[in-house]
Amino acid sequence: MTVLTAEATIPTAAGSAYVAAVCERLLKAEFAANADSASGRIELRDGLGIGTLEALSGRLRMKAEAPTEQGLSILKFLLSMHVEEVAAAEKPDVVWTGDGCGLEVLPSFREMTVLRVADVTPHVRRITLTGHDLKRFESDSVHVRLLFPPEGLAIPEWPKPGKNGRPVWPPEDRKPAQRVYTIRRIDAASAEMDIDFVMHEVPGIASGWAARAKAGTIVGLLGPGGREMTSNDWVLLAGDETAIPAMARILEKLPATTRGVALIEAEDAREVQELAHPAGVEVRWLFRSGEEPGRNTLLADAVMAVRWPADGSSYAWLGAEEATARRLRAYWRDEMGLEKGRWQAVSYWTHAANAGEKSAA
Numbered sequence: 001m002t003v004l005t006a007e008a009t010i011p012t013a014a015g016s017a018y019v020a021a022v023c024e025r026l027l028k029a030e031f032a033a034n035a036d037s038a039s040g041r042i043e044l045r046d047g048l049g050i051g052t053l054e055a056l057s058g059r060l061r062m063k064a065e066a067p068t069e070q071g072l073s074i075l076k077f078l079l080s081m082h083v084e085e086v087a088a089a090e091k092p093d094v095v096w097t098g099d100g101c102g103l104e105v106l107p108s109f110r111e112m113t114v115l116r117v118a119d120v121t122p123h124v125r126r127i128t129l130t131g132h133d134l135k136r137f138e139s140d141s142v143h144v145r146l147l148f149p150p151e152g153l154a155i156p157e158w159p160k161p162g163k164n165g166r167p168v169w170p171p172e173d174r175k176p177a178q179r180v181y182t183i184r185r186i187d188a189a190s191a192e193m194d195i196d197f198v199m200h201e202v203p204g205i206a207s208g209w210a211a212r213a214k215a216g217t218i219v220g221l222l223g224p225g226g227r228e229m230t231s232n233d234w235v236l237l238a239g240d241e242t243a244i245p246a247m248a249r250i251l252e253k254l255p256a257t258t259r260g261v262a263l264i265e266a267e268d269a270r271e272v273q274e275l276a277h278p279a280g281v282e283v284r285w286l287f288r289s290g291e292e293p294g295r296n297t298l299l300a301d302a303v304m305a306v307r308w309p310a311d312g313s314s315y316a317w318l319g320a321e322e323a324t325a326r327r328l329r330a331y332w333r334d335e336m337g338l339e340k341g342r343w344q345a346v347s348y349w350t351h352a353a354n355a356g357e358k359s360a361a
């Protein structure tokens with residue numbers, strides 16, 4: 001197996017302290033599987049790569065080894081970011097040498113072109129994008145960061161690889177806005193992916209772009225990212241319209257023997273979509289029927305009314321508005337006492353009235 005490698009060294013007398021601090025931070029990072037401060041060994045999940053931090057006399061050496069360009073770039077990014085942050089007072093100048101240096105385009109970036117636009121339901125618009133070399137997006141990491149250049153910019157400008165492994169963004173007036181979306185369907189062989197956009201009442205940059213997009217429109221994309229769900233005997237999935245693509249991807253991949261319930265909040269029966277799911281998972285739609293999205297307790301109440309099985313492994317997942325995510329984090333963690341790793345409640349968007357109340361959890 002080919003192994004791509006890169007190295008960077010910074011002068012410092014505090015190498016050991018930085019190794020410990022970076023490992024502690026990496027234990028919480030999305031892509032990291034393990035980080036051992038004694039050995040300085042950092043393992044990315046899914047065999048993406050191995051990083052090593054070594055405190056030597058008067059310097060800190062970083063090494064990244066990975067089987068793919070994607071793994072190598074994630075490692076370089078994570079190591080540089082955390083080292084630069086923990087050593088901020090020393091203003092370290094991280095410069096990688098080795099594989100992947102001198103690239104013109106970020107391995108995670110694609111410029112995509114709209115192929116088709118179709119309305120799936122009154123509030124969901126499916127945009128089919130095409131781009132080159134989409135193989136890396138055929139993954140259990142289903143999310144991407146869409147990049148929208150400022151309106152009126154004749155030639156879009158995208159982030160480029162920096163010598164420290166972190167992206168260098170265009171100046172503020174030409175910098176693309178970013179929004180996170182889910183790949184609803186990906187077919188790398190046909191160079192196509194579908195993204196479903198919720199067309200909400202107060203349009204933002206992303207939904208406004210989706211409203212105007214037509215064949216030939218350009219958008220940037222970074223990814224993929226996101227954690228896959230582990231296999232369990234029973235699952236509780238819950239989300240609003242923004243999480244339907246993620247729930248659909250999870251449901252269609254669950255082992256056929258999985259049991260559980262998927263609760264989906266939507267405006268009304270016209271928003272119902274056909275979703276593939278194991279026979280033992282009940283898909284239940286909850287209709288707001290005029291109640292404001294993000295300002296009701298329909299989904300949270302339904303989730304809290306679900307009875308969990310007494311035996312077997314179980315897992316709960318939620319993607320919804322910030323207040324619902326916050327409520328269910330508190331419920332699963334504090335009221336039900338579920339340990340970490342048995343639940344995940346992700347804030348997918350924030351209602352203007354709930355902005356500023358984000359919880360740290």
Ligand SMILES: Cc1cc2nc3c(=O)[nH]c(=O)nc-3n(C[C@H](O)[C@H](O)[C@H](O)COP(=O)(O)OP(=O)(O)OC[C@H]3O[C@@H](n4cnc5c(N)ncnc54)[C@H](O)[C@@H]3O)c2cc1C
Pocket residue numbers: 143179180181182183195196197198199200201202203204205206207208241242243245246293294347348349350351352
């Ligand atoms: C991991 C992840 C995956 C996601 N996947 C998807 C996806 O596949 N499809 C999708 O549509 N969204 C998805 N989202 C949610 C999406 O990123 C947000 O809704 C985003 O705020 C939309 O950006 P915008 O520019 O349209 O609106 P913003 O500029 O963010 O907001 C403008 C206004 O619209 C309101 N608003 C934003 N979203 C909604 C909404 N859904 N309903 C009602 N009001 C809203 C805001 O409160 C604000 O007042 C995902 C989010 C995450 C974190």
